Each structure stands twice: as C-alpha cells, then as structure tokens.
Amino acid sequence: MTTAWIVMRNDLLRRWRSPLAAVVYLIFPFVFSGLIALAFGTGGKARVPRIQVALVDQDGGFVARFVSGAFAQEQVAQYFETSQVTEEEAVRLIEGNQVSGAIVIPEGFSDAVLEGRATHLRVVRNPAQSIGPVAVEEAASMIALLVGGAATVLSEPLAELRRTLDEGQSSEDHFPSDARVAGIAAQVNRSFRGAGRFAFPPVIRLAKGDAAADSTAADSDAGGRPQFLLIFSFVLPGMATFALLILSLGFMADVPRELSRGTLQRQLAAPVRASGVVFGKMFSCAIMGVIISAAMALVGALMLGVRADLAAFVLLCLAFVLASTGFLTFVFSIVRSEAQGATLASIVIMVMSFLGGSWFPIDSLPPFVEKLAYGTLNYWGIRGFRTLILTDAGVAEIAVPLLVLLVTGVVTSLVGSWAMHRRLMQGV
Amino acid sequence: MLSVEGLSRSFGSLQAVRDISFRVHPGEIYGLLGPNGAGKTTTISCICGLLRPSSGRIELHGTDLGSQPIAFKRRIGVVPQEIALYGDLSARENLSFWGRLAGLRGSALQRRVTAVLETVGLAERSREPCRKFSGGMKRRLNLAVGMVHEPQLLLLDEPTVGIDVQARINILDVVRDIARRGTAVLYTTHYLEEAQELCDRIGIMDKGKIFAEGDLEHLKGLVGEGQILTLRGGFAADALRPVVAADDTVRIVSLEDGAAMLDIPPHRGEVSSVLSRILGHGLSIDDISIQEPNLQSVFLKLTGRELRD
Numbered sequence: 001m002t003t004a005w006i007v008m009r010n011d012l013l014r015r016w017r018s019p020l021a022a023v024v025y026l027i028f029p030f031v032f033s034g035l036i037a038l039a040f041g042t043g044g045k046a047r048v049p050r051i052q053v054a055l056v057d058q059d060g061g062f063v064a065r066f067v068s069g070a071f072a073q074e075q076v077a078q079y080f081e082t083s084q085v086t087e088e089e090a091v092r093l094i095e096g097n098q099v100s101g102a103i104v105i106p107e108g109f110s111d112a113v114l115e116g117r118a119t120h121l122r123v124v125r126n127p128a129q130s131i132g133p134v135a136v137e138e139a140a141s142m143i144a145l146l147v148g149g150a151a152t153v154l155s156e157p158l159a160e161l162r163r164t165l166d167e168g169q170s171s172e173d174h175f176p177s178d179a180r181v182a183g184i185a186a187q188v189n190r191s192f193r194g195a196g197r198f199a200f201p202p203v204i205r206l207a208k209g210d211a212a213a214d215s216t217a218a219d220s221d222a223g224g225r226p227q228f229l230l231i232f233s234f235v236l237p238g239m240a241t242f243a244l245l246i247l248s249l250g251f252m253a254d255v256p257r258e259l260s261r262g263t264l265q266r267q268l269a270a271p272v273r274a275s276g277v278v279f280g281k282m283f284s285c286a287i288m289g290v291i292i293s294a295a296m297a298l299v300g301a302l303m304l305g306v307r308a309d310l311a312a313f314v315l316l317c318l319a320f321v322l323a324s325t326g327f328l329t330f331v332f333s334i335v336r337s338e339a340q341g342a343t344l345a346s347i348v349i350m351v352m353s354f355l356g357g358s359w360f361p362i363d364s365l366p367p368f369v370e371k372l373a374y375g376t377l378n379y380w381g382i383r384g385f386r387t388l389i390l391t392d393a394g395v396a397e398i399a400v401p402l403l404v405l406l407v408t409g410v411v412t413s414l415v416g417s418w419a420m421h422r423r424l425m426q427g428v
Numbered sequence: 429m430l431s432v433e434g435l436s437r438s439f440g441s442l443q444a445v446r447d448i449s450f451r452v453h454p455g456e457i458y459g460l461l462g463p464n465g466a467g468k469t470t471t472i473s474c475i476c477g478l479l480r481p482s483s484g485r486i487e488l489h490g491t492d493l494g495s496q497p498i499a500f501k502r503r504i505g506v507v508p509q510e511i512a513l514y515g516d517l518s519a520r521e522n523l524s525f526w527g528r529l530a531g532l533r534g535s536a537l538q539r540r541v542t543a544v545l546e547t548v549g550l551a552e553r554s555r556e557p558c559r560k561f562s563g564g565m566k567r568r569l570n571l572a573v574g575m576v577h578e579p580q581l582l583l584l585d586e587p588t589v590g591i592d593v594q595a596r597i598n599i600l601d602v603v604r605d606i607a608r609r610g611t612a613v614l615y616t617t618h619y620l621e622e623a624q625e626l627c628d629r630i631g632i633m634d635k636g637k638i639f640a641e642g643d644l645e646h647l648k649g650l651v652g653e654g655q656i657l658t659l660r661g662g663f664a665a666d667a668l669r670p671v672v673a674a675d676d677t678v679r680i681v682s683l684e685d686g687a688a689m690l691d692i693p694p695h696r697g698e699v700s701s702v703l704s705r706i707l708g709h710g711l712s713i714d715d716i717s718i719q720e721p722n723l724q725s726v727f728l729k730l731t732g733r734e735l736r737d
C-alpha cells in the first residue's frame with residue numbers, strides 16, 4: 001500500500017505540473033452539452049422523432065393564433081406535432097402518455113401582450129417522459145421570447161393595431177383602412193430601427209408544472225431559468241460519463257507511455273511489488289476522476305442551480321469512477337503500445353457512449369439498442385445522475401444503477417489489476 | 429558480492445544471453461564490453477528483476493533474486509540505458525520519488541537527495557523541471573537516481589551514450605568515487621577506451637556470450653604479443669590471400685577487396701618482411717597502420733569482429 005501511495009502521489013504531482021489535460025477533461029462536457037443544447041434549442045439538423053405537443057388555446061386572440069401558427073412553421077414543425085385541444089383533453093393525453101407536454105395559452109394572453117402587460121405561457125410536462133417535455137419547454141420559451149420581444153419593440157404599432165382591431169370589430173367591415181395599415185407599417189419600421197441590439201426585457205414568463213403536480217402553479221422556481229440550461233443539465237450526465245471514461249483512458253494510457261519511456265520499468269526494478277505500482281496507477285486515475293466529478297458537480301450546482309442529494313451523488317460518482325478505472329485498466333493490460341491502447345479504448349468508449357445514451361437519449365434509438373445499453377457503464381451512470389438531477393431522488397431511488405456500477409467496478413478493478421500485474425510481470 | 433551463474437535468457441527463438449557467469453566484488457568496477465545486440469541490457473534487466481531469466485542463478489551477498497526479489501532489489505541501484513525520468517518534475521522531485529520507492533523517508537531522504545545532487549553537480553538547477561536539462565545533465569540525473577539510496581551494487585547500462593566530454597568525465601569520476609567507497613559496479617559499454625580506463629575487470633561479450641574475462645593485462649595476454657597490421661589499397665582479396673597464407677605464422681583477421689587486417693607474431697622484423705612480400709607481388713597498398721595489442725585486438729581475435737562505436 002505504501003508503494004501505491006507513493007506512485008499515486010507522484011502521478012498526481014505530475015498532473016499538477018501539466019494541468020492542461022485535466023482542465024480539458026473538466027471543460028469539455030460543458031462545452032459539448034452547451035453545443036448540443038444550442039443545436040437542439042435553435043433547430044439543429046439532428047433527425048429526431050417529432051415531439052407531440054397539446055396546444056390549449058384559452059385565449060383565442062390574435063397573439064394566441066400567432067403562437068399556434070409558430071408551431072406550423074416548417075422549421076418548428078420538423079420537431080413538433082401539435083394538436084389543438086381543451087385543457088381536459090390535454091390532461092388526458094398526458095396521462096395516456098400520448099404527448100410530451102401541453103402549452104396553455106391563458107385567457108387574456110393577447111390583450112396582455114398587446115397592452116404590454118406581463119403575462120405567462122403555461123407548460124405542463126409529461127412526467128413519464130425525459131427529453132420531450134424539456135424540448136416543449138424550450139419551444140415555449142423561444143415563443144415567449146419572440147412574442148415578448150416583438151411586443152416590446154412593437155409596443156407603439158401594437159397599440160395602434162389594437163385600436164384598429166377594436167374599431168374593425170365594432171364597424172361593419174373587418175379590414176382596417178389602407179391609411180391605417182400604412183401608418184402601422186411606418187411605426188413598425190421606426191420601432192425596429194430604434195430597438196438597437198434587441199435588448200428585450202422578458203414580458204412573458206414561462207410557468208411550468210408537471211401534470212402530476214399542481215399544473216396551475218404560475219411560477220415554479222425553475223421558471224426564471226433560461227430553458228437552454230434545462231436541456232443543458234439534461235445532456236450533462238451523458239457528457240460527464242463520457243468525460244470520466246476518457247479521463248480514465250488518459251490516465252491508464254500512462255502505463256504504455258511510461259513503459260516506452262522506461263520509467264515504469266524503473267519503478268518495477270525498485271524494491272516494491274508490481275501490484276503496488278498497479279494499484280498506485282489505478283488510485284491516481286480514480287482520485288483524478290473524483291476530483292473532476294466534484295468540479296463538474298460544483299459548476300453544475302453554482303452555475304446551473306442543479307440540486308441533487310449529496311450522499312447519493314458522491315456514492316454514484318465513486319461507483320462510476322471505480323468501474324471506469326477498472327475497466328480501462330483491463331483494456332490497457334491487453335495492449336502492447338500506447339497507440340494500440342488508445343485506439344482500442346477510444347473505440348470501446350465511443351461505442352459504449354453511443355449505446356449507453358451519452359449522445360442520444362436511448363429512447364430515440366431502436367428497442368434492441370436499449371437492451372444493449374444495459375451492457376454499458378454510461379447507461380447506468382446517466383440513469384443515476386439524471387435521476388438525481390431531475391428529481392428529488394436519494395440513495396434509495398438510484399439503488400439499481402448504484403449497485404450495478406459498484407459491482408461492475410469491483411469486478412473490473414480486480415480483473416483489471418490482476419491482468420495488468422500479469423502484463424507487467426511478463427517482462428517489459 | 430554479485431554472483432551470476434549460468435544465466436540465459438531467450439526471446440522466442442532468439443537467445444539473447446547464453447549461459448554466462450561472472451562475479452562482481454565490493455569496490456570493483458566490472459565492465460561488460462560488447463557491440464550492439466551483444467546482450468548487455470538483457471543481462472542487466474535480468475539482474476534487476478525486470479526480466480525473468482530462462483535459466484541461471486543471481487545472488488547478492490547470498491540473497492537470491494529468484495526467491496527474495498524485494499530484499500535483493502533493495503540493495504541494488506539501476507541506471508538504465510534510456511533516460512528514465514519524469515520531465516515535468518524537478519531533479520529534486522525525481523530523486524525524492526525514486527528514493528521513496530527505494531525505501532528512504534523523511535530527513536534521511538532529503539539528506540541523500542541533497543548529497544547526490546551535489547555529487548553529480550546539479551544542486552544549483554535542482555528545482556527546474558528536468559525536461560529543460562541538456563542531454564548531459566539528464567544523464568547525470570539518471571545516474572543520481574540509481575545511487576540515491578546508497579545501493580551495494582550499482583548497475584550502469586551505457587551511462588555515457590551521446591554526451592559531451594565534460595559530462596562524461598563527471599560521470600566516470602562519480603562511478604570511480606562510488607566504487608572507492610565499496611560499492612560493486614557493473615558497467616556496460618561499447619566504448620573500448622571507457623572500459624580500458626575505468627574497469628578493474630572486463631568481460632568481453634558478443635552474441636549473448638562472455639568470451640573472455642579478466643583485467644586488461646590478462647586480456648592482452650590472450651592475444652599474445654602480436655600486432656595487428658591494417659592495410660588499405662587497390663588490391664583484390666583473392667590476390668592477397670595466397671601471399672599471406674604462405675607464411676603460416678600470420679593470421680588473417682579480416683579480408684576483403686581493398687582492406688585487410690592481419691595478426692602478426694611479435695618477432696623482430698616480422699612486419700617488414702610481410703609487407704615487403706606483399707609489395708613484391710605488385711599489390712598496391714595506400715595506407716598501413718600497426719596496432720599494439722589492446723582491447724580492440726582482443727575483441728577482434730576472440731570474436732572475429734571489430735568493435736565499433
């Protein structure tokens with residue numbers, strides 16, 4: 001154990017001296033999640049099944065029609081399929097798991113927007129689904145932003161439009177006069193030029209709720225959080241598991257790297273057991289994994305407001321890091337060179353990440369792939385982390401993924417250290 | 429005392445080391461002299477426990493490597509042929525790490541680290557990352573790592589390859605000094621001058637075998653008092669051979685078109701009579717050199733090959 005301790009300290013000291021790699025491991029899950037959230041939120045080209053949305057129009061006004069019209073737009077229709085229903089029907093659809101969520105346009109919505117008063121769009125999430133509801137919220141928030149922004153910029157011409165509409169309703173002919181339209185157009189033009197850099201104060205807030213919870217809650221605590229961050233924190237566990245695997249790759253690749261530089265041989269020529277050296281390498285890898293997890297958790301908590309049960313989170317991190325370290329130790333015990341190891345490990349990690357849902361939600365892949373996912377570390381990690389982040393779960397709720405990872409971790413670590421020991425004793 | 433008995437090691441069908449035996453006494457510098465691929469590094473790797481011998485026995489003061497590897501390795505220090513250091517760490521950090529692995533702790537470790545830094549002349553640059561060091565400085569640090577824990581046996585595998593004269597002198601001085609204090613040193617090299625200058629005893633190694641062993645005088649005695657005559661010129665090998673063969677005291681060491689090496693007995697006038705006979709046959713010679721017996725000629729005589737840097 002003393003040997004393992006000495007080797008581990010030395011490895012960490014070396015990392016500390018050239019910290020760039022560690023920083024990359026820390027940053028890239030965030031960058032990737034951000035990119036994905038951006039691509040998803042603004043209509044990237046990803047081919048995903050269309051998301052079913054129930055649209056409840058309790059307003060029936062001009063702006064409400066604009067909202068439902070927005071969903072019919074080609075770019076949006078690519079991702080969403082809407083059905084206009086009543087609120088009761090919407091609840092039924094959600095309970096039947098036929099839609100991912102509902103967007104409720106409350107009564108008086110158009111009036112409020114036209115008059116520049118604050119109002120809200122309500123989103124009801126289907127709690128049985130994972131990414132769909134997030135996407136619905138994202139879409140609703142985009143619409144809210146658009147409508148709100150337009151309302152701010154166009155407040156003057158809107159007021160004019162409103163007068164025109166009111167008058168049109170009261171008079172015989174429903175069309176405003178040409179002079180009025182020309183006047184409105186001129187005002188719109190002026191407003192846009194005056195809007196400068198689109199600094200819209202949000203006029204419309206988004207009110208969210210799960211169907212199971214009180215769906216009339218006007219402002220849930222996450223309501224003020226930009227929806228971008230919701231997708232972000234949804235995608236983050238996938239990226240984080242991928243990053244931790246890559247980190248283990250980077251650390252265990254140190255074995256062939258040190259073999260080619262002769263430093264590992266020199267360690268083995270010292271009066272120590274080879275197992276001590278192997279465990280030292282695995283410890284340093286695991287500790288770095290824990291440090292990176294902690295850093296990611298900290299960033300997640302401080303920047304994204306993600307909350308999770310601390311004990312459960314720590315346990316899950318440890319289990320995942322153990323599994324990932326053991327697994328890559330094994331991979332690097334069966335290769336002859338750093339290049340060979342890096343190639344093999346990258347392929348294995350890519351496949352696991354793909355199947356395990358690090359990049360796509362696995363419910364968007366064919367069902368037989370879902371079965372394969374059980375064989376990946378990513379799947380169990382993501383399942384655990386997502387449960388912790390998106391719900392108020394504790395250790396009990398993540399018992400299954402936690403146990404799977406722990407058992408896998410113990411087994412792969414034992415097998416990995418044994419195989420690595422054998423590899424080093426075979427002569428170097 | 430290091431005792432190696434009947435050591436062999438194969439890699440597949442290649443026999444890298446074939447049944448070699450030798451001893452190194454405390455305070456002695458034993459040189460393994462051989463060309464590339466002779467099996468020097470393989471021998472060292474077996475002694476430091478990195479390679480399991482195919483057969484043979486290795487003991488240090490009665491401690492058997494096979495049965496007590498940790499106790500054995502505690503008493504040895506290794507300086508590998510390739511520089512094996514952590515470039516991101518400073519000289520001091522490298523030494524502390526390797527010292528700790530060798531069992532040193534606390535103030536004893538710090539004392540030893542400081543001492544070896546002084547010995548190899550790196551005390552002033554001990555806090556820089558050693559990747560910034562020159563080749564010679566790295567070699568010196570590589571050496572320091574092998575002796576930080578004051579081993580009873582120091583294994584040095586070509587420790588002066590590719591460095592300038594100054595650094596080489598420093599390293600040889602350090603090795604001499606450590607032997608003077610009672611450490612047994614096994615030193616491999618393919619530099620004749622180095623072996624001649626430094627080693628108390630030399631084993632001549634080629635193709636996995638030790639052909640001869642002893643101090644310089646003993647080895648020179650093996651070639652007799654003979655001289656090596658080297659000829660270069662516009663002659664054909666087939667033309668020269670019968671001329672030389674006529675005199676059965678002259679031995680052909682090597683012969684090809686335009687170049688010949690002859691082993692001439694030390695009788696008075698022998699060299700000039702051989703030369704005049706060759707010239708008398710109308711063979712054209714451009715260059716002649718005569719060598720007194722030295723390791724080069726010993727090596728040539730024993731292995732039939734020239735030892736080159």
Ligand SMILES: Nc1ncnc2c1ncn2[C@@H]1O[C@H](COP(=O)(O)OP(=O)(O)OP(=O)(O)O)[C@@H](O)[C@H]1O
Binds near residue numbers: 444462467
């Ligand atoms: N790990 C290995 N696997 C296969 N063959 C090896 C291995 N190590 C050494 N050899 C072979 O064993 C022979 C002896 O090699 P060794 O490295 O001991 O020579 P050396 O005397 O140290 O040479 P040099 O002066 O070039 O360092 C060579 O033919 C080499 O190719």
Ligand SMILES: [Mg+2]
Binds near residue numbers: 468
């Ligand atoms: Mg060698």
